[in-house]
Amino acid sequence: MPWYAAAAPDDGFEAGVDSVPMNDLRRAVEFQAGSLREAVEAVLRSGWFVQGPFHDEFEWTFADFVGVDHCVGVASGTSALELGLLALGRDGAVLTAANAGGYTMTAAAAAGYAVRFADVDESTLCLNKESVEKALDGSVSVVVVTHLYGRMAPVEEIVALCDERGVMVLEDCAQSVGAERSGRKAGSVGHAAAFSFYPTKNLGALGDAGAVVTNDAAVADRVRRLRQYGWGAKYEIVERRGGNSRLDELQAAILLRNMRGLEAGNARRVQIARLYSEAAAGSDRIRFLPVEPPGHVAHLAVGVSDDRDGVRETLRSHGIMTDVHYPVPDHRQPAYASEHAATDLPVTETAVHRVLSVPCFPELTETEVDLVCHALSRL
Numbered sequence: 525m526p527w528y529a530a531a532a533p534d535d536g537f538e539a540g541v542d543s544v545p546m547n548d549l550r551r552a553v554e555f556q557a558g559s560l561r562e563a564v565e566a567v568l569r570s571g572w573f574v575q576g577p578f579h580d581e582f583e584w585t586f587a588d589f590v591g592v593d594h595c596v597g598v599a600s601g602t603s604a605l606e607l608g609l610l611a612l613g614r615d616g617a618v619l620t621a622a623n624a625g626g627y628t629m630t631a632a633a634a635a636g637y638a639v640r641f642a643d644v645d646e647s648t649l650c651l652n653k654e655s656v657e658k659a660l661d662g663s664v665s666v667v668v669v670t671h672l673y674g675r676m677a678p679v680e681e682i683v684a685l686c687d688e689r690g691v692m693v694l695e696d697c698a699q700s701v702g703a704e705r706s707g708r709k710a711g712s713v714g715h716a717a718a719f720s721f722y723p724t725k726n727l728g729a730l731g732d733a734g735a736v737v738t739n740d741a742a743v744a745d746r747v748r749r750l751r752q753y754g755w756g757a758k759y760e761i762v763e764r765r766g767g768n769s770r771l772d773e774l775q776a777a778i779l780l781r782n783m784r785g786l787e788a789g790n791a792r793r794v795q796i797a798r799l800y801s802e803a804a805a806g807s808d809r810i811r812f813l814p815v816e817p818p819g820h821v822a823h824l825a826v827g828v829s830d831d832r833d834g835v836r837e838t839l840r841s842h843g844i845m846t847d848v849h850y851p852v853p854d855h856r857q858p859a860y861a862s863e864h865a866a867t868d869l870p871v872t873e874t875a876v877h878r879v880l881s882v883p884c885f886p887e888l889t890e891t892e893v894d895l896v897c898h899a900l901s902r903l
């Protein structure tokens with residue numbers, strides 16, 4: 525029995541060794557404990573804890589990986605969205621999808637933008653050109669395209685549409701690091717892009733971290749100032765609305781290590797997600813969103829079901845944890861609902877009641893994946 529099989533799952537479920545958790549970060553840490561310790565010790569030895577050499581190396585290594593000129597490390601994915609939106613320097617409204625967890629809405633509000641929503645494509649649950657075109661009005665100055673669940677949305681088509689109208693595009697790549705479309709990586713197509721390195725993301729730190737990437741030197745410079753009090757030079761504040769959103773040296777060193785396993789981890793996630801799709805192919809109770817290589821990085825394995833509660837209960841009876849990403853659409857969130865009472869997003873509304881996520885992370889064992897497949901094949 526592997527060491528982690530006896531560990532308690534995280535959401536209160538009482539089961540034996542057969543239970544399959546949504547995630548178990550202890551495994552990833554255990555598998556590479558040696559190299560993580562090396563990274564931490566190298567930082568301890570350097571005596572440099574903020575914006576030191578690992579930080580700088582991570583910034584250019586990650587920019588190179590995405591295929592852009594600039595990467596600016598920040599404290600989280602939400603902060604990357606907020607500083608990215610501030611750095612684009614527009615006002616008016618941000619247009620985005622309402623089914624992606626509310627991070628963009630939160631960041632846009634903090635950056636002083638109004639928020640509008642476009643509905644999503646029924647087959648991918650991401651924005652597409654038609655849905656954006658329908659919702660674009662004169663108030664919108666930035667479209668945030670979320671590459672949801674590991675799928676890269678057709679952002680090049682949305683950029684082409686927005687370019688004609690002088691609207692900027694920010695990619696939210698928190699769930700899609702390494703994803704590709706037509707040979708271009710997520711984060712390299714819009715005017716700027718935000719990444720999260722929250723521990724459960726495909727590239728995770730051991731705490732909070734994020735980054736803004738862009739080919740626009742002026743935008744990168746502005747994010748560099750905004751993440752550090754608005755300073756142009758030490759103690760000289762040249763930018764309003766700055767704050768402290770730096771990427772820790774320890775997290776940067778760990779991210780550099782974890783980048784080595786990113787492609788293999790992404791490939792394993794895709795393999796697992798595809799096995800689930802195949803296992804459930806004959807079921808009329810669940811269908812999985814497509815995960816076609818190349819390009820998809822299967823951050824989550826998401827199924828759609830008219831009987832979500834029943835399916836979750838059946839899987840639970842097999843010891844399989846599930847989750848919902850996300851149960852409340854942005855425009856129905858209590859703090860914001862009053863200003864969106866007239867917003868009508870039929871595909872989004874239908875999807876939030878039907879989506880469920882099944883365990884999909886690289887350290888799942890073959891036995892666990894088999895168990896999930898077996899349960900899915902009998903749904």
Ligand SMILES: *Cc1c(COP(=O)(O)O)cnc(C)c1O
Binds near residue numbers: 600627698721
């Ligand atoms: C996780 C996530 C974020 C926020 O990242 P944090 O680092 O947790 O702030 C933003 N957008 C999406 C789509 C995410 O999944």
